[in-house]
Amino acid sequence: MIDVEGPTAICVAPNGGRLMKADHSNLPLEPADLARTARECVDAGACLIHVHVRDRDGRHLLDSSGYREAIDAIGREVGDDMIVQITSESLGIYEPQEQIAVVKETRPEAVSLALRELVPTEAHETAFASFLSWLRAEAIMPQIILYNADEALRLDEYCRRGLVPWDNIPVLYVLGRYTEGQKSKPVDLLTFLDRSKPHFSHWSVCAFGPREAACVTAAALLGGHVRVGFENNRWLPSGEQANSNADLVAAVSTSLSELGLRRADAAELRRSWQEL
Secondary structure: OOOOOOOEOEEEOOOOOOOOOOOOOOOOOOHHHHHHHHHHHHHHOOOEEEEOEEOOOOOEEOOHHHHHHHHHHHHHHHHHHOEEEEEOOOOOOOOHHHHHHHHHHHOOOEEEEEHHHHOOOHHHHHHHHHHHHHHHHOOOEEEEEEOOHHHHHHHHHHHHOOOOOOOOOOEEEEEOOOOHHHOOOHHHHHHHHOOOOOOOOOEEEEEOOOOHHHHHHHHHHOOOEEEEOOOOOOEOOOOOEOOOHHHHHHHHHHHHHHOOOOEOOHHHHHHHHHOO
């Protein structure tokens, strides 16, 4: 059953791996910028931050030292009030074994894992299952990124085969990544929630484009958690450009409150993970 009474966790994805300062002057790239963004977004209602780090030229980087520097900076600013989730995204640069290695070297509290990247072929299934078992033993919470319903079916198969050591592993449904112009619509969520598709009890949604807030609000009303931020969108529901990631968080936080939904804090999100 879908639980619409539980609190909704708001995640902020403030930078992504592709955007540059030319895309938005307030894009946070350095650890100090990420820490300041974390504080602003906690105050606006977020409890989780999805972090990318860059090299000296601003390019996407999977690097344990870079991650630890960002995690430490965020921790000094917000303490336990925000969970830091690192990305393992390849952006076509890294191989699965490299993605796994950086997570093991970093040992974050949480990590996002794109199913299509970590398990591109059947030959990668054993390594993926072993990695998930390691994450479970280390109390690191994964979130599996699913771009379409076929990937949800594949993850469900892995669960039934015993490759996933959680009864209810968290997932992120990505809306609109491969639509024309990368513009999501709330109706895009239906393909994941169709009764013929697997149900994951701890699910979140992110969406591309100016209807981000509408998409994630629809998800929250149906019992999901939400992710917003410059990584996928830089526009407020009004059509104006957001000045900061916190503006996007605040807009969604206000919508949820006005609809009678309660925001989760970091402690509540951690407790919910312990029950999975």
